[in-house]
Amino acid sequence: MLVDSHCHLDFDSFDEDRSETIQRAFDAGVGTLVTICTHYSKFQTIAAIAELDPRIYCSVGIHPHQVEEEDAINLDDLLQAAKHPKVIGIGETGLDYFYDQSPREDQQTSFRTHIAAARETLLPLIVHTRDADDDMAAILKEEMQIGAFPCVLHCFSSSRALAETAIELGFYLSLSGILTFKNAEELREIIRDMPVDRLLVETDSPFLAPIPNRGKRNEPSFVVHTAEKAASIRGLDSTSFAKITTGNFFRLFSKAEPSSGAN
Ligand SMILES: [Zn+2]
Ligand SMILES: [Zn+2]
Incomplete structure (x- = not known):
């Protein structure tokens, strides 16, 4: 059994076939x-x-893109929402200096508020980071000094230095369809060298469909292709890799229950 550790099922592109999409994943x-x-x-x-x-x-x-359009998040609201039995993580939050859709300073403030919520609840922080490696590493290190929190860098596609920092801090890296793209050789080399007990898989659907579905709407069932690619990079068979990453997921997202209610 695999886990899609990061998808966006609320997005409009699933309005027509949300329940069928979910069923296809199962x-x-x-x-x-x-x-x-x-x-x-x-x-x-x-x-x-x-x-x-x-x-x-x-x-x-609140995603870093939405920091400006949404009201500023406050810690109490996050803590309150985190009590919901279905909420197993805090985010996605982080820094996106590629699109710069919200002012950088506001992104950082929002990011630190999310970190405070992760520290208090011990629910993993789900980090989005793009073109912001230096600030990202600095904030993560600084905040870990204040007090530890669990964390995953989602859709990991940053530098080796940031990957190493994350691993040193005890964090996880989640792999998306990018790993299957032809031009992602550098990323594959980084992932080859990271501890396998810190890897997760995700789709980030509806975005970033893996090969062989690149360019189509992505959906959770396609995480199978990313997992297959990652397994081959690591020299593991698909079943072993699925077992390892699913175990990693439930270790990190400890509020989730393995296959509860699965049929
Ligand atoms: Zn993201
Ligand atoms: Zn996302």
């Missing part, structure tokens, strides 16, 4: 899905999707 051997919150204002909708099935969980947070 049929493909994806035993657990985490639908990730990007807009705190949509948290109730996201939690309602997680409530559809015991194998679906969710997170709470």
